[in-house]
Amino acid sequence: MVRKPLLLFTFLFLLWNCAGHRETLTVPPVNSGRSVSAEDDPSEPETPPLVPLNPITVEFEIRVKISNPRALSGPPLDRLLRQKGIPPGTVPQLHIWSSAFIARPNQEILEVQLEGPFPRDIFLDEEHKNRIYYWDLTEQIREKKDIELVRHLTVQSYELFCLVDTVEIPAYNPGDPVYRLYTREERFLEQTPEIRRLAQRIASGEKNPFQKARKIFQWVHKNLTYQKYVGKRGALAALITRRGDSGQFADLFVALCRAAGIPARNVFGFKLEGTQLLNRAWAEFYIPGTGWIPADPLAGSPAFAHLPAGYITASVGRNIPLRHSPGWATFSNSEVEDGRTPIMQIYTVASAGVRARFRSQIRVLQVKNGQGTVATVGQESG
Numbered sequence: 001m002v003r004k005p006l007l008l009f010t011f012l013f014l015l016w017n018c019a020g021h022r023e024t025l026t027v028p029p030v031n032s033g034r035s036v037s038a039e040d041d042p043s044e045p046e047t048p049p050l051v052p053l054n055p056i057t058v059e060f061e062i063r064v065k066i067s068n069p070r071a072l073s074g075p076p077l078d079r080l081l082r083q084k085g086i087p088p089g090t091v092p093q094l095h096i097w098s099s100a101f102i103a104r105p106n107q108e109i110l111e112v113q114l115e116g117p118f119p120r121d122i123f124l125d126e127e128h129k130n131r132i133y134y135w136d137l138t139e140q141i142r143e144k145k146d147i148e149l150v151r152h153l154t155v156q157s158y159e160l161f162c163l164v165d166t167v168e169i170p171a172y173n174p175g176d177p178v179y180r181l182y183t184r185e186e187r188f189l190e191q192t193p194e195i196r197r198l199a200q201r202i203a204s205g206e207k208n209p210f211q212k213a214r215k216i217f218q219w220v221h222k223n224l225t226y227q228k229y230v231g232k233r234g235a236l237a238a239l240i241t242r243r244g245d246s247g248q249f250a251d252l253f254v255a256l257c258r259a260a261g262i263p264a265r266n267v268f269g270f271k272l273e274g275t276q277l278l279n280r281a282w283a284e285f286y287i288p289g290t291g292w293i294p295a296d297p298l299a300g301s302p303a304f305a306h307l308p309a310g311y312i313t314a315s316v317g318r319n320i321p322l323r324h325s326p327g328w329a330t331f332s333n334s335e336v337e338d339g340r341t342p343i344m345q346i347y348t349v350a351s352a353g354v355r356a357r358f359r360s361q362i363r364v365l366q367v368k369n370g371q372g373t374v375a376t377v378g379q380e381s382g
Contacts, residue, residue: 054159056309057110059366060277062098064149064347069094069141069356077353084333084352092353093138095329097322099314099344100131101153106294106307108156115150121323127181128265128317130344134324141354149347157272159309162293166210170288172261178286182263187319188234188342189255189266195235199259209262210305213285213295216256217304220297224249233342247281247343249298254283254318262286266318267294268345270362272310277362279345280311315344326350 071092072080081088100122101109117140119133140147172179185191202219203212227243235255238248250266257264263286271280282296282303296303296311319340329336334350341348346360 053161054309055156055370056158056272057154057156057366057368058272058277058310058312058364059152059154061361061363061365062151062153062346063361063363064096064098065359065361066094066137066141066147067357067359068144069137069147069354070144071141072353072355080353080355085330086328086333086352090328090352091138092141093136093326093351094141094354094356095324095326095350096135096137096149096347097341097344098133098149098151098347100133101155101312101314102131104313105292106158106160106311107313108158109153110156111152111154113152115152116148123323125317125320125322125344127321128315130315130317130320132320132322132344134322136324141356155312157309157312160294160307162290162305164210164287164290164293164305166208169209169290172209172263172288179263182265182286183258183261185258187340188251189258189318190234190236191255191259192236194239195255196259198239199256202256203260209260210287210293212260213257213262213264213293214304216253216260216262217295217297218301220249220253220256221300224252224297226298245281246279246296246298250281250283250296251318253295253297254285257283257285265292265316266343267313267316268343269314270312272312272364272367275364275367277312277364281343282307282311284316314346318342320344322348326352328352 073092077092078088080086081090101107101112103109117135117137120136121134122131123134124131135149137147174180199216202215206212206215223242224238225243226245226249228245230237230241230244230248233248233251235251238244238252244252247266247268254264254266265284267282267284269280270277280296282294282298284292284294286292293305294303294307295305296307299308302308319342321340322336325336325339329350331337333352335341335348336350346362349358
């Protein structure tokens, strides 16, 4: 069964392409309602029993500006391609991807407006079930004009309490696709001997996976120190340096959970701090018979099996597969390699033979709680 909002969304998308140009388009939210997209993927596990409280409505704008784009030619193009490790003869091109915010257990999407060039494609990431916008801006860069991709969103964020039966937990099924996908080793989520030994030591003597995850959560929160700017990324780097931002905290928690036999995945999005939306990463771990349970190891104990209101999810999973990724794209010249991007948060770019300045901004326009408007603001972060 296909939901009517999705049919309407597809109709509007086709209508826009037939019209050839439209500056602003309001699109129906995808998968509206606080439920998983089971109609997209019947194998998606159920969400845990949740108690949503204290809704906060956040109206905000995400703006990606590409200033002074220039498509190179001749010797300057040849030099740049050699410098970036891109095959000679590759024509100038610009590709951008970004998450389409969808309903999650912690949020409803009330309104979405797109301004600027409309996405060339809107597709489903088959591994993690993220919905992703894709822009091919190759023609636009030849016009030598600034390009802006603007998304105006209204999101209702909930505080979530997870009601978990921590006694009667069924055994994991190693053949379950969710178990296989989210206990594997992958880039930035290493399963080295050091990580495996640490996971075994932290969870020593504990059979209950929920309590194992709690012990890992507490260890990561206690033993890592927050550092805004990090060098090498990933779980192993976080373990070696014992420092990191929210992404490093989440990477190490996820890797240790996987080493302990607990399916876990990263979550990327934003956290409302006052009147600003700041980049934030956290995690989820999976308990059979219950579902995905949130955990933010940077925040500590209040954010284990509990997600405060003000978190807004952009995507789930690490190393997200992308359609339309050019074969020459690697981390030496783009934010894509082997057809995957490490995270999907504000935007991901791959370009060849192009000079431009990229800048992103998140501007909070209004915040409301159950009592009404808290603030009408214009704070930016970027």
